[in-house]
Amino acid sequence: MSKVRTRIAPSPTGDPHVGTAYVALFNIAFSHVNNGDFLLRIEDTDQNRYTKGSEQTIFDTLSWLELNWAEGPDIGGDFGPYRQSERFSLYGDYAKKLVEDTEAYYCFCTNDRLEKLRDRQKSMGNAPGYDGHCRSLTKEEIEKKISDGEEYVIRLKMPYDGTTIIKDRLRGDITFDNDKIDDQILLKGDGFPTYHLANVVDDHLMGITHVIRAEEWIPSTPKHIQLYKAFKWTAPEFIHMPLLRNSDKSKISKRKNPVSLIWYKEEGYLKEGLINFLGLMGYSLPNGKEIFTLDEFKESFDINRVSIGGPVFDLVKLGWVNNQHMRLKDLKELTDLSIPFFRAKGLIGDTLSDKEYDTLVKIVALQRESCNTLKEMAETSEVYFQDSYSFPNIVEEMDKKEIASIERLHTLMKDEEAIKAINIFHEKIKNYPNEDISIEEGKKILADTLTQAGTGPGKVYMPLRAVLTGLPKGVDLYNILFIIGKERTLLRIANMINKYQIQF
Ligand code: GLU
Numbered sequence: 177m178s179k180v181r182t183r184i185a186p187s188p189t190g191d192p193h194v195g196t197a198y199v200a201l202f203n204i205a206f207s208h209v210n211n212g213d214f215l216l217r218i219e220d221t222d223q224n225r226y227t228k229g230s231e232q233t234i235f236d237t238l239s240w241l242e243l244n245w246a247e248g249p250d251i252g253g254d255f256g257p258y259r260q261s262e263r264f265s266l267y268g269d270y271a272k273k274l275v276e277d278t279e280a281y282y283c284f285c286t287n288d289r290l291e292k293l294r295d296r297q298k299s300m301g302n303a304p305g306y307d308g309h310c311r312s313l314t315k316e317e318i319e320k321k322i323s324d325g326e327e328y329v330i331r332l333k334m335p336y337d338g339t340t341i342i343k344d345r346l347r348g349d350i351t352f353d354n355d356k357i358d359d360q361i362l363l364k365g366d367g368f369p370t371y372h373l374a375n376v377v378d379d380h381l382m383g384i385t386h387v388i389r390a391e392e393w394i395p396s397t398p399k400h401i402q403l404y405k406a407f408k409w410t411a412p413e414f415i416h417m418p419l420l421r422n423s424d425k426s427k428i429s430k431r432k433n434p435v436s437l438i439w440y441k442e443e444g445y446l447k448e449g450l451i452n453f454l455g456l457m458g459y460s461l462p463n464g465k466e467i468f469t470l471d472e473f474k475e476s477f478d479i480n481r482v483s484i485g486g487p488v489f490d491l492v493k494l495g496w497v498n499n500q501h502m503r504l505k506d507l508k509e510l511t512d513l514s515i516p517f518f519r520a521k522g523l524i525g526d527t528l529s530d531k532e533y534d535t536l537v538k539i540v541a542l543q544r545e546s547c548n549t550l551k552e553m554a555e556t557s558e559v560y561f562q563d564s565y566s567f568p569n570i571v572e573e574m575d576k577k578e579i580a581s582i583e584r585l586h587t588l589m590k591d592e593e594a595i596k597a598i599n600i601f602h603e604k605i606k607n608y609p610n611e612d613i614s615i616e617e618g619k620k621i622l623a624d625t626l627t628q629a630g631t632g633p634g635k636v637y638m639p640l641r642a643v644l645t646g647l648p649k650g651v652d653l654y655n656i657l658f659i660i661g662k663e664r665t666l667l668r669i670a671n672m673i674n675k676y677q678i679q680f
């Protein structure tokens with residue numbers, strides 16, 4: 177048995193797709209458990225769809241996810257070059273070899289003729305397809321046309337009868353009638369290879385033993401199998417992964433789900449979270465664990481466990497998985513990863529003092545319990561940074577619920593019991609012996625305040641929260657105390673007293 181070799185072969189035609197990472201993950205795991213190699217090839221034969229910079233973002237995002245390749249355009253390898261645009265001369269030679277072997281033929285049909293053919297087929301209710309018009313040209317006819325400068329393509333001679341069978345490990349035999357498969361173009365008029373030709377030639381020359389790719393390529397596979405046959409090469413094993421789907425079961429698409437890997441990175445998902453989530457798409461670990469690392473996934477991988485039922489790409493689930501990984505991550509590491517997000521939100525500056533960094537660590541420790549992304553942590557942390565607030569007022573765009581809670585706040589701000597309690601709280605903080613207030617201690621201060629004031633939280637917490645944060649609802653008070661400590665709590669109270677000329 178030859179060494180297992182797998183690959184992904186993305187086309188640099190826009191933002192790197194989440195499906196590319198998905199397929200890469202399964203290829204990597206498969207080659208890992210088989211002691212094989214995994215390589216990255218760039219399929220950039222379609223120059224019309226080529227997007228500058230896209231190749232680099234493929235490298236960057238896959239590297240971010242630690243979906244590493246052992247050979248590729250950026251690092252070379254024994255089977256290079258790994259960029260199809262650097263292999264162009266090869267494809268023409270292979271196409272011409274097939275013509276010599278009478279497995280392929282020159283086709284001089286003009287676009288005009290092909291269009292008319294298609295229209296005719298359509299009007300008769302037939303499937304469009306090439307009619308084999310040039311398949312039987314004589315050698316002389318061909319030579320004359322070429323010397324007259326007529327443009328040509330090279331097409332593969334598909335057998336007119338019989339079937340082509342894909343023996344897909346996950347799907348069983350998929351059978352295609354040969355007479356329904358077009359004489360596919362291998363080499364285009366401009367001398368460029370088609371996807372089919374370049375893909376097959378490269379997979380063969382690069383020693384690929386297993387082609388693990390998305391379900392959407394199934395219609396291409398019989399063409400590839402016929403091409404391998406024409407070349408007299410052994411075809412690799414084909415394994416088609418399920419398509420990732422939107423919740424309505426349609427193929428995952430930009431309109432319904434973000435599909436760019438860049439989006440996931442910028443949104444503050446952890447690489448561990450996204451990988452774990454992708455590893456759950458149509459797959460479950462043999463030990464049933466839902467939260468796992470890339471290594472755990474690779475170590476226990478079994479391709480036969482892939483189920484093809486169209487896994488739903490559910491961002492709610494991703495959020496949950498990512499939250500689990502945020503909790504598992506080393507706290508300092510998570511804090512460091514979150515810094516750009518806090519910075520982008522304007523909550524921290526370019527540099528952080530030790531004290532600021534320590535506060536950030538505390539914020540992250542707290543926030544990772546309830547937030548699903550790094551970005552969400554930053555977006556919901558404003559209240560820990562600023563020390564000067566105003567009491568909220570009713571404004572036009574507020575809904576009924578918001579208006580009701582502000583009205584209640586305004587009533588409570590005048591309530592004697594509430595004011596007394598805030599006063600007691602203020603005294604307790606003033607007399608508190610330490611700068612740091614742990615969550616437990618914070619809870620105790622609050623409970624003692626209520627007992628001493630002889631009232632319940634319903635009256636006190638809302639106005640107290642407004643004093644400390646400017647908001648009637650939101651974060652728990654003991655969390656505020658834990659993050660900002662004694663001095664800043666006193667500062668916030670003092671700021672309110674000054675601003676509103678009130679007394680607590
Ligand atoms: N270039 C194709 C793509 O963009 C490769 C498909 C395959 O794996 O054969 O995904």
